[in-house]
Amino acid sequence: AQxxxxxxxxxxxxxxxxxxxxxxxxTRDTTYYLFWYKQPPSGExxxxxxxxxxxxxxxxxxxxxxxxxxxxxxxxxxxxxSQVVDSAVYFCALSAPRGYxxxxxxxxxxxxxxx
Amino acid sequence: GAxxxxxxxxxxxxxxxxxxxxxxxxxxxxxxMFWYRQFPKQSLMLMATSNEGSKATYExxxxxxxxxxxxxxxxxxxxxxxxxHPEDSSFYICSASGGRAGGELFFGEGSRxxxx
Numbered sequence: 001a002q003x004x005x006x007x008x009x010x011x012x013x014x015x016x017x018x019x020x021x022x023x024x025x026x027t028r029d030t031t032y033y034l035f036w037y038k039q040p041p042s043g044e045x046x047x048x049x050x051x052x053x054x055x056x057x058x059x060x061x062x063x064x065x066x067x068x069x070x071x072x073x074x075x076x077x078x079x080x081x082s083q084v085v086d087s088a089v090y091f092c093a094l095s096a097p098r099g100y101x102x103x104x105x106x107x108x109x110x111x112x113x114x115x
Numbered sequence: 116g117a118x119x120x121x122x123x124x125x126x127x128x129x130x131x132x133x134x135x136x137x138x139x140x141x142x143x144x145x146x147x148m149f150w151y152r153q154f155p156k157q158s159l160m161l162m163a164t165s166n167e168g169s170k171a172t173y174e175x176x177x178x179x180x181x182x183x184x185x186x187x188x189x190x191x192x193x194x195x196x197x198x199x200h201p202e203d204s205s206f207y208i209c210s211a212s213g214g215r216a217g218g219e220l221f222f223g224e225g226s227r228x229x230x231x
Binding site: 103110 | 147149156157158159160161164206208210212220222223224225227
């Protein structure tokens, strides 16, 4: 069965702190994709990144970085020098493309960045 | 701009009425659309997979007769919540795929349903 675990329910940091959001996944598929989405209070999902199972290179995009490690089935997300605008719920998701592009979402981590 | 649009963004209805939510792909043909439900402070749960021209595939525990899904064209899928009750109040989000495996997924803005 596929499963995504985001063990951190809520994280509170002060602006400019670095914060890492954990994501652990389970799948029997050899080909799969991992995603991170941001959901601000308005509700829409903001796409952050997609990573396929064959690409273990870490990714950096501005203040955001992702660490994908197949050995530990983890796909962690780090925000460097956090800002108040980063406050949102962040979801990690897993897709197994067996003819469908269904996403299995983790429970989400609510990040609060305080001034 | 948005490539997947949902309408309405908010709807309030009385218990017992039916509500239709539309999900449109604006500039691509969506062979597959997905409907998710999100209760307050919870994660998104997949309700059903909608393929153009065929019956939707529902996830376990989702009532087919309660949540009617129609995907009559390559740019439109609709979710109808029939005989809505307060427990159906939720945030409903659709996503659309152009068919490429594993990627090119686009989410709509979501529709918040409140049943009084």
